[in-house]
Amino acid sequence: MKRQAQLSRLFDGLGLVLGIGAVLALLYYWDPTRVAIKRLAPEADARFEAIPADMTALPVSEWLSVRDADEVRQRRARLAARIFKMPDLPRDLMPQRVMRDVEKNPGPHHTCLSPTGPAVVRLLSRTDTIIMRALACEAAYYRDWRNLAGIDELTGYLSKNWRPYSIAYFRPKTANGHLILYQQGLAATYHDQHRMIEAWVEDGYTVAAMNMPGYGDNTCYDWRRYCSGPLMDARFATDGGAAFLPPVIAVNYALAQQPFKRIAMIGVSSGAWITLVSAAIDPRIDVSFPVAGVLPLALLRGKEESAREIVEGLVDIAGVLDLAVMGADRPGRRQIQIFNRFDRCCFYGPRPTLYAGLLAETARNLGGHHQVLFDETHARHKISGWAVKRIMEAINGDGKVRP
Amino acid sequence: MSRAARIGACVALLALAAAAGLWWDGGAWQYGDLPTRGLVRVAGFALAALGCFGVAAWLRRRSR
Numbered sequence: 343m344k345r346q347a348q349l350s351r352l353f354d355g356l357g358l359v360l361g362i363g364a365v366l367a368l369l370y371y372w373d374p375t376r377v378a379i380k381r382l383a384p385e386a387d388a389r390f391e392a393i394p395a396d397m398t399a400l401p402v403s404e405w406l407s408v409r410d411a412d413e414v415r416q417r418r419a420r421l422a423a424r425i426f427k428m429p430d431l432p433r434d435l436m437p438q439r440v441m442r443d444v445e446k447n448p449g450p451h452h453t454c455l456s457p458t459g460p461a462v463v464r465l466l467s468r469t470d471t472i473i474m475r476a477l478a479c480e481a482a483y484y485r486d487w488r489n490l491a492g493i494d495e496l497t498g499y500l501s502k503n504w505r506p507y508s509i510a511y512f513r514p515k516t517a518n519g520h521l522i523l524y525q526q527g528l529a530a531t532y533h534d535q536h537r538m539i540e541a542w543v544e545d546g547y548t549v550a551a552m553n554m555p556g557y558g559d560n561t562c563y564d565w566r567r568y569c570s571g572p573l574m575d576a577r578f579a580t581d582g583g584a585a586f587l588p589p590v591i592a593v594n595y596a597l598a599q600q601p602f603k604r605i606a607m608i609g610v611s612s613g614a615w616i617t618l619v620s621a622a623i624d625p626r627i628d629v630s631f632p633v634a635g636v637l638p639l640a641l642l643r644g645k646e647e648s649a650r651e652i653v654e655g656l657v658d659i660a661g662v663l664d665l666a667v668m669g670a671d672r673p674g675r676r677q678i679q680i681f682n683r684f685d686r687c688c689f690y691g692p693r694p695t696l697y698a699g700l701l702a703e704t705a706r707n708l709g710g711h712h713q714v715l716f717d718e719t720h721a722r723h724k725i726s727g728w729a730v731k732r733i734m735e736a737i738n739g740d741g742k743v744r745p
Numbered sequence: 746m747s748r749a750a751r752i753g754a755c756v757a758l759l760a761l762a763a764a765a766g767l768w769w770d771g772g773a774w775q776y777g778d779l780p781t782r783g784l785v786r787v788a789g790f791a792l793a794a795l796g797c798f799g800v801a802a803w804l805r806r807r808s809r
Contacts, residue, residue: 350804357797361757364790371783
């Protein structure tokens with residue numbers, strides 16, 4: 343009797359502890375309370391509010407060397423020569439293979455590593471399978487999206503037994519004349535952003551979604567599907583080709599299907615760096631949005647350093663600030679860089695304020711528009727609802743972006 | 746069920762209901778205001794708490 347009474351008190355106590363655990367878990371995971379926790383953390387001011395002391399004296403204005411339209415043209419040509427080994431963008435280059443309506447007919451493909459669909463895949467899969475999610479496996483889950491006419495897979499084989507590229511081209515039934523290029527970053531695939539892409543397709547946007555080299559279908563894991571055909575021109579068999587060619591081909595293919603009123607490119611994390619370079623070299627991209635990434639190399643800290651290799655072979659031609667201005671170099675062209683101020687991963691804090699005014703002024707002198715925004719609604723490494731709202735306002739041109 | 750257990754169960758249930766509502770409102774996905782992983786953690790704690798209160802109540806009934 344006494345023992346059972348003691349046991350019941352023990353379970354009551356355990357229940358109370360677990361109940362408090364449920365409340366703490368809620369506070370920890372919900373974005374607004376997570377931000378509050380981050381703000382209250384020791385050294386929060388130094389990390390999220392103040393520019394590091396060793397950066398305040400850096401000669402930031404000297405890092406921007408592109409000042410006029412002629413200079414932009416020259417740098418763009420040099421970048422194209424460096425990346426694609428040709429004097430201009432390969433504007434006539436089309437995908438080697440187009441598989442229409444893969445959501446209905448995925449075609450022969452390798453065993454699916456994460457065959458659980460978008461809703462629970464992050465919970466049930468290991469990281470190494472999350473980053474290998476294949477369009478042929480996932481497309482069926484998108485079949486019932488409202489306003490989706492079909493998904494085309496655009497592919498090409500870049501380097502032998504190593505790098506293919508695959509682009510998912512979402513066609514809306516009723517199109518609004520806008521194309522969105524979405525570039526996912528590392529440690530994920532664009533399939534993780536299925537809700538965002540679904541909302542765009544529902545609103546009539548045509549979407550071309552891309553992964554980083556080595557992620558999703560950009561590997562020879564599914565050898566028969568992606569790496570058994572003829573190779574593309576050898577000049578594209580480089581790291582630069584694997585990273586920066588797919589957005590060019592996506593635009594080429596899209597414009598061959600129909601004219602577009604506006605072409606936007608959005609990239610998150612490492613995808614932000616691809617977006618930065620793509621907007622700089624391809625003036626057909628009207629508006630670009632590097633999110634949660636992109637700082638001058640001298641401002642990188644800790645794990646941010648891993649992004650250095652994406653642009654390292656290019657910065658002797660155009661530095662990170664030059665690339666930013668080149669993406670907003672004329673009337674109608676605009677770039678908005680969005681940083682998560684409390685990002686628990688990287689690219690946090692106010693460092694971009696060191697040069698935001700300089701970029702805005704230089705772009706304005708060229709006739710374009712450059713802006714830096716800080717997202718303070720969450721503490722994660724992601725594109726938030728707040729950021730998507732600002733992005734859509736800019737793409738649609740129907741609202742002013744908040745200062 | 747003791748008064749403390751009743752309050753604890755209410756807190757756990759409220760946390761679970763709030764988490765489910767916030768998760769659903771944010772789009773019911775990993776990149777919403779409350780990620781799916783967060784909902785699973787909250788649900789795990791809350792359901793375990795309710796289970797403990799249930800076991801405690803059962804033991805108390807048996808001991809009478």
